[in-house]
Amino acid sequence: MSGALEGTLVIEVAERPAGEYTAKLLAELGAQVIKIERPGGAPTRMMGPHKDGQSAVFGFFNTGKKSLVLDLAKPADRATLDGLLARAQVLIDDHDEAWGAAHGLTSSGVAAAHPHLVHCIITPFGQGAPQEWQMAQPINVINAGGWAYHSPTEAKEDKPPLKGAGRFLPDYEAGIDAATCVMASLHRQRRTGTGQLIDISEIEVQINRIDCVLDRLLAGDVEPSRERTAYDMGGPATCFACKDGHVYLFMTTQGHWQALGNLMGNPGWFGQFKPDWLEFHCTKDRVDEFRTLFRPWIASQDKLAITEAAQKAGLAMVPINTAADLPKNEQFIHRGFFQEVAGLMYPGLPFRMSASPPRITAPAPLLGEGI
Amino acid sequence: MPQPEPTLPNRGGPLAGIRVLEITKVWAGPYAGKILAALGAEVIKVESATNLDEMRAYGGVDINSAPYFVSINQEILSVQVNMKTDEGLELVRQMVAKSDIVVDNIRPGAMERSKLDYEHLKEIKPDIIQCSIKMWGTDGPLGYQTGYAPCFAALSGLTNLVGYEGETPEGMNIRYGDATAGAWAALACIAALNHRDRTGEGQFIDHSAVESMTALVGDSLFAYALTGEVPKSDGNFHPEICPHGAYPCADGEWISIAAADEVEWLSLCRVLEAGSLAADPRYAALARRLENRHALDAALGALTSTHNAGALAEALRHAGVPAFRSQSSIDLCGDDWLWGREGFRMVSDHKNGSRPIIGPSWRMEPDMAKVERGAPLLGEHNDYVYREVLGLSQERLEDLVARKVVE
Numbered sequence: 001m002s003g004a005l006e007g008t009l010v011i012e013v014a015e016r017p018a019g020e021y022t023a024k025l026l027a028e029l030g031a032q033v034i035k036i037e038r039p040g041g042a043p044t045r046m047m048g049p050h051k052d053g054q055s056a057v058f059g060f061f062n063t064g065k066k067s068l069v070l071d072l073a074k075p076a077d078r079a080t081l082d083g084l085l086a087r088a089q090v091l092i093d094d095h096d097e098a099w100g101a102a103h104g105l106t107s108s109g110v111a112a113a114h115p116h117l118v119h120c121i122i123t124p125f126g127q128g129a130p131q132e133w134q135m136a137q138p139i140n141v142i143n144a145g146g147w148a149y150h151s152p153t154e155a156k157e158d159k160p161p162l163k164g165a166g167r168f169l170p171d172y173e174a175g176i177d178a179a180t181c182v183m184a185s186l187h188r189q190r191r192t193g194t195g196q197l198i199d200i201s202e203i204e205v206q207i208n209r210i211d212c213v214l215d216r217l218l219a220g221d222v223e224p225s226r227e228r229t230a231y232d233m234g235g236p237a238t239c240f241a242c243k244d245g246h247v248y249l250f251m252t253t254q255g256h257w258q259a260l261g262n263l264m265g266n267p268g269w270f271g272q273f274k275p276d277w278l279e280f281h282c283t284k285d286r287v288d289e290f291r292t293l294f295r296p297w298i299a300s301q302d303k304l305a306i307t308e309a310a311q312k313a314g315l316a317m318v319p320i321n322t323a324a325d326l327p328k329n330e331q332f333i334h335r336g337f338f339q340e341v342a343g344l345m346y347p348g349l350p351f352r353m354s355a356s357p358p359r360i361t362a363p364a365p366l367l368g369e370g371i
Numbered sequence: 372m373p374q375p376e377p378t379l380p381n382r383g384g385p386l387a388g389i390r391v392l393e394i395t396k397v398w399a400g401p402y403a404g405k406i407l408a409a410l411g412a413e414v415i416k417v418e419s420a421t422n423l424d425e426m427r428a429y430g431g432v433d434i435n436s437a438p439y440f441v442s443i444n445q446e447i448l449s450v451q452v453n454m455k456t457d458e459g460l461e462l463v464r465q466m467v468a469k470s471d472i473v474v475d476n477i478r479p480g481a482m483e484r485s486k487l488d489y490e491h492l493k494e495i496k497p498d499i500i501q502c503s504i505k506m507w508g509t510d511g512p513l514g515y516q517t518g519y520a521p522c523f524a525a526l527s528g529l530t531n532l533v534g535y536e537g538e539t540p541e542g543m544n545i546r547y548g549d550a551t552a553g554a555w556a557a558l559a560c561i562a563a564l565n566h567r568d569r570t571g572e573g574q575f576i577d578h579s580a581v582e583s584m585t586a587l588v589g590d591s592l593f594a595y596a597l598t599g600e601v602p603k604s605d606g607n608f609h610p611e612i613c614p615h616g617a618y619p620c621a622d623g624e625w626i627s628i629a630a631a632d633e634v635e636w637l638s639l640c641r642v643l644e645a646g647s648l649a650a651d652p653r654y655a656a657l658a659r660r661l662e663n664r665h666a667l668d669a670a671l672g673a674l675t676s677t678h679n680a681g682a683l684a685e686a687l688r689h690a691g692v693p694a695f696r697s698q699s700s701i702d703l704c705g706d707d708w709l710w711g712r713e714g715f716r717m718v719s720d721h722k723n724g725s726r727p728i729i730g731p732s733w734r735m736e737p738d739m740a741k742v743e744r745g746a747p748l749l750g751e752h753n754d755y756v757y758r759e760v761l762g763l764s765q766e767r768l769e770d771l772v773a774r775k776v777v778e
Contacts, residue, residue, distance in 0.1 A: 002570075004562040005562070005565055005566075005567045012479075022589075025558070025777065029565075035640055046611075047611060048610055049599050049600070049610070050596070051597045054597065055592060056597045056598065057590055057594075059593060060589055061590065072699060073679075080683050083448075090427060110525045111736075114465060117635070126734070127710055127734070129708070132689055133688065135688075136693050136695060137629035138614060139609070139616070139629050140627045140629060140694065141419060141695075142627075143626075144697075144698055145698070146698050146699065146700060148617060148768055149699050150699075150700070151533065151541075151543045151714050152542055152543065152544065153521075153541065153542070153544050153545040155544075157623060158745075160534065160607060160616060160617035160619075160625060161617040161625050162533055162534070162535075163562075163606075163617075163627075164533060165541060165587050166532055166587075166602070167609055173554075174732075176551070176558055177732045179558055179559055179734050180406065180410075181410070182566070183561040184384075184411075184561050185385045187386065187564055187565060187568060188385035188738070190568050196385065196733055197734075197735065198731050198734075199734040199735070199738040201566070201732055201733075202735075203709070203736075204712070204731075204732040205732040206768045207703060207709065208550065208729055208730075208731070208732045209380060209727045210441045210546060210549040210550070211405075211545070211728075212398060212438075212442040214441075214729060215438075215442035216438045216439070218704050218727045218729070222438070222439035224388060224700050224701040225512065225699075225701055226699045226702075227699075230700040231544045231545075231546050231700065232544070232545060232666075233545050233546070233662065239507055239525070239542060240539070241536075241539050241577070246539060247525075248525035248530060250520065250522055251519075264737050282473040291736060295563075306763075311516060316711070318518070318522045320531050320540060321526055321527065321605075322528065322531050322601050322602075323588075323591060323601050323732075324601045327596075330512045331507050331513040332582075332585075334512060335507075335511055335577075342693050344593070344597065345597070346589075346593060347593065348554075349559075349584030350580075350585075350586045351502070351555065351556070351559045351576050351745070352508070352577040353566075353575075354577075355563075355572050355574035356562070356563070356566040
């Protein structure tokens with residue numbers, strides 16, 4: 001079976017995880033991706049951790065691509081790029097406008113020279129933003145976009161906003177929207193023969209992912225505030241330490257409360273709470289009291305055994321899985337989420353496709369490999 | 372001569388001409404529909420007064436102006452069908468026959484019981500694309516489970532990586548995850564559309580909300596595969612950028628700062644008038660700053676705490692140091708840049724005339740699809756769907772309404 005984007009040629013001049021992830025997604029869906037690297041290699045090759053000289057960051061974000069080294073300041077190399085763009089369908093970039101101007105890759109210049117091309121540019125704040133904004137690192141993007149300020153849930157006034165999981169959460173989110181738009185535009189290109197400029201703003205991806213919470217504040221349905229907890233839902237849901245790791249407990253109903261009681265053998269202190277307290281008497285004091293009483297018990301439980309028993313009892317208590325847990329998880333194994341390539345396990349895409357299954361075709365290229 | 376019914380406005384966009392049937396509730400599924408609509412697809416949401424999307428009920432009493440619902444469902448069409456009747460299901464099948472894509476996020480087994488699973492849908496329309504969004508996907512040992520977005524995040528590996536160093540992980544805000552799951556679903560549908568363009572073949576997309584979150588920590592999981600070191604929640608630590616964090620400012624505000632190299636580090640010290648930090652041998656190179664980063668973070672926090680976050684961030688950016696105020700929801704609501712770029716924009720609203728919404732994250736030139744109409748009334752597009760799309764007579768539609776097949 002072939003990939004969904006079989007026969008599509010993508011040229012990537014991106015040098016950050018945002019653009020690299022966009023093109024990686026297209027590669028996994030069947031496109032041929034040629035990554036243009038500066039002499040000496042992409043900046044992400046320098047990002048650790050490294051093993052035997054291989055960067056985990058570059059190694060992950062560049063699977064299935066070919067590498068071509070070009071010095072875009074040299075006319076001959078720049079002409080090579082134009083030759084590639086003439087026969088490609090897509091160009092992926094994630095530099096600011098000054099870089100585009102310096103390398104003859106402005107949006108208007110590309111549209112004039114290659115009107116058939118789908119040209120996607122991903123920047124922190126979108127085209128037209130002040131130049132000095134566009135050097136933002138992912139931590140600046142996630143702070144500018146509100147998720148950091150409002151994370152974790154029940155954020156404390158004296159604890160800093162958080163950057164999210166890993167270093168690149170906003171890059172992933174932007175890459176999803178970028179790849180989505182590129183593929184929509186490819187559908188259009190097939191009908192019209194013409195391309196489009198796709199201008200992705202990373203901060204707008206951030207605010208889009210909180211639409212039905214933030215928009216109610218924006219529209220005045222809920223009073224906006226400076227509260228760190230403005231996105232929260234209330235209730236006792238949180239993470240707890242157990243014997244061999246952590247679990248997450250989510251409870252909102254009387255049924256959940258009964259299920260927890262049954263799971264714990266209905267300890268005496270349950271009598272301090274009304275059966276329907278989660279629905280009608282869920283104050284912060286009661287939540288704190290519950291957690292204080294629950295913590296010693298859950299601390300003595302095994303992560304997998306207790307969460308499996310909880311699921312069977314109708315309680316949404318789940319293990320907080322680690323990177324080491326996932327490749328061993330029976331459901332991830334069943335779905336084939338991890339794919340082995342050249343002896344290493346790579347996380348794949350979060351969906352299976354019956355006719356054009358996504359696939360990592362090769363590890364990230366060595367510098368200049370594959371052309 | 373009777374005039375034809377007024378058709379829908381031509382909104383343009385790359386997915387113009389594509390019809391999507393959305394059988395979804397709450398957040399993830401409707402979010403997928405929203406993205407497809409924002410790209411120009413005609414998205415028809417199948418609804419029923421007796422089996423409402425909970426979002427029409429939360430936080431309000433009027434199902435036609437419920438804040439959660441109208442925050443998401445821009446440019447969505449609403450058709451009423453009672454799917455608990457055989458006749459209603461037959462109408463849905465007729466809609467499938469006229470659609471390109473079906474998106475659903477109904478609980479495991481329900482689509483099969485209604486004979487709306489892929490095996491049945493492809494008998495109706497051989498090249499149909501169906502995307503089913505489920506907690507764990509459609510089958511497998513845990514496929515029976517249902518849950519909530521923060522549970523997906525915990526299971527996915529994402530929650531474990533968010534929190535303060537040395538503490539119990541806390542995860543992203545509890546709201547994180549549903550929208551991303553929907554975004555992945557939209558991506559998968561459009562990938563399948565490309566496959567259909569090329570081969571004529573439809574397909575089934577089996578989407579996992581848990582994996583939607585796992586995908587977002589791919590590099591951390593791959594780093595584990597490569598090095599054998601299990602990553603943990605690490606505050607704002609970055610192994611190659613230091614300082615890298617959020618620092619307190621005046622009036623309870625925070626500023627994010629990332630100084631990636633020596634030039635940026637020295638510029639940061641200059642703006643903060645921190646000559647003593649610049650000269651301190653503990654901070655003389657990246658490796659030294661990383662070793663002493665807790666002391667450095669404390670020293671920087673003491674310096675930033677008297678500054679206005681927005682003004683300091685601007686001064687730092689002009690000095691070449693990546694910095695931005697950590698924006699609260701109220702900061703975002705008043706953000707001139709977002710309003711100016713139509714990151715926030717106005718759409719029509721049945722109750723108040725207009726309503727601000729959060730626009731698409733992209734601009735396209737040319738042929739950006741118009742996003743102008745707010746969320747639909749329940750059944751607002753019954754006439755369009757039944758009369759124009761399915762070609763039923765007015766009498767037949769009135770009969771279906773009278774017998775509560777359309778309700």
